Amino acid sequence: MNPLSPEKILVVDDDSNLLKLIRLRLELAGYEVATALDEGEAIAQARKEVFDLSIVDLKLVQSDGISLMEEMHSINPAMPVIILTAHGSIESAVEAMRRGAFNYLNKPFDPQELLFQIKRAIENQKLVSEVSRLEGALKERYDFKNIIARSEKMRRVLERVSRVAGTYSTVYISGESGTGKEIIAKAIHYASERRNKAFVAINCAAIPETLLESELFGHEKGAFTNAIRTYRGLFAQAHEGTIFLDEIGDMPLSIQAKLLRVLQERKFYPLGSGRAVEVDVRVIVATNKDLEAEVRRGLFREDLFYRIHVVPIDLPPLRKRKEDIPPLAEHFIGEISKRMKKNIRGISAMAMQKLMLHDWPGNVRELENTIEHAAAITRHDIINEDIILPRKDLPAEPLRPLKEAVEDFKRGYLVRLLEFTKGNVSKAADLAGRYRADFYNLLKKHDVKPEDFKNLGKKEKPQPT
Ligand SMILES: Nc1ncnc2c1ncn2[C@@H]1O[C@H](COP(=O)(O)OP(=O)(O)OP(=O)(O)O)[C@@H](O)[C@H]1O
Ligand SMILES: [Mg+2]
Structure with missing residues (x-):
């Protein structure tokens, strides 16, 4: 101002x-x-x-x-x-x-x-x-790097993090999607004595059941058709470090039984091997599901639930800790403008107000994406309200067939990715979580050309149609 x-x-x-x-x-x-x-x-x-x-x-x-x-x-x-x-x-x-x-x-x-x-x-x-700006600067240097916690609720979370970091206890992180479960899991690892050993993360929802077991516990050469060579598995890789089992609620029941045994005995048998491997691993799990309800529905083993539910940390949704919005927004502006090599100084008071009034169903990740989008399209060194959450003011669109709406969304998304990466396909594929070849096919299918984004800023941006 x-x-x-x-x-x-x-x-x-x-x-x-x-x-x-x-x-x-x-x-x-x-x-x-x-x-x-x-x-x-x-x-x-x-x-x-x-x-x-x-x-x-x-x-x-x-x-x-x-x-x-x-x-x-x-x-x-x-x-x-x-x-x-x-x-x-x-x-x-x-x-x-x-x-x-x-x-x-x-x-x-x-x-x-x-x-x-x-x-x-x-x-x-x-x-x-x-003072809080200066405190923030100090904190960033000495405390949990890059974790914003102005609200009382988040400060309590960080206190808990520092208290459990030094122990061997299994930590159970729950919270809606985008609330910061992974960043907190990492903070626990880096605040512990294991910080110089591996932090190994795996998303249990992203890997098919048939592969998950060998991914976690490894296999001997020839244990199954595609096992061309011996694989140690993530538990072995995390030896003396930390393993982060993300979306544990999506772990199939068959693997839950094996995990339970590992947690009880701290050893396991790789697929096709008769020799037990002993490991010293700190386990952190995360879920955005209500696991107690999953237990009641028979989808999650009760004994495993109690085994992992040792130190629970619940991350509050962003709408319940709105004081965190201003420092988070500033934090993301700093990071993103560094990454985009743009000199964005801040955000207008009215734009900040708009952020405060939004409900944030996607939590911190949604806020980060909102800022990133605004930073990408702003032509000023201050982010103004006209480019923050602009969709809210638009008249409601007429409803269209799902397929058509999805295709449109996909194209717009690809355009945004390429705008952001300035036409760098590897980076864009990475951000989208796709393999490069896969991503090229997507681009082709939606008629989006990476070359069109290489000189952005020098000419008009292509618009999603
Ligand atoms: N307190 C915070 N301070 C700074 N950045 C944060 C904070 N909380 C979350 N973030 C950032 O927001 C994004 C989402 O966080 P994260 O991936 O940890 O959430 P999550 O709960 O694991 O989400 P999901 O359920 O979708 O997997 C990340 O980029 C993370 O760095
Ligand atoms: Mg996550």
């Missing part, structure tokens, strides 16, 4: 005369003022604009000022709020402070006192954000 532009204050009171009076005084003092007579109006304003401070009457028509303050904080957590109380209601004043108000003033209040409190609140807020 421009440091020279006036600070914006939102005043909420159901007494229109008092509103007028406050507006007058604040405008005289050089502030930009918006007013609201009730909760609905106040929230509408707070969604539309980013205020530096809000003054809220404790007694409002539909609810109380404290609830309104909390609702406004869910949109803009950093905005200081001053609560106006009727003379003598000290209890509610204390309650207001406890729930996040910066301060309170008794009515009738001295105008000078109001101005003084406003100045103090805004200055304080600037200090707080500067």
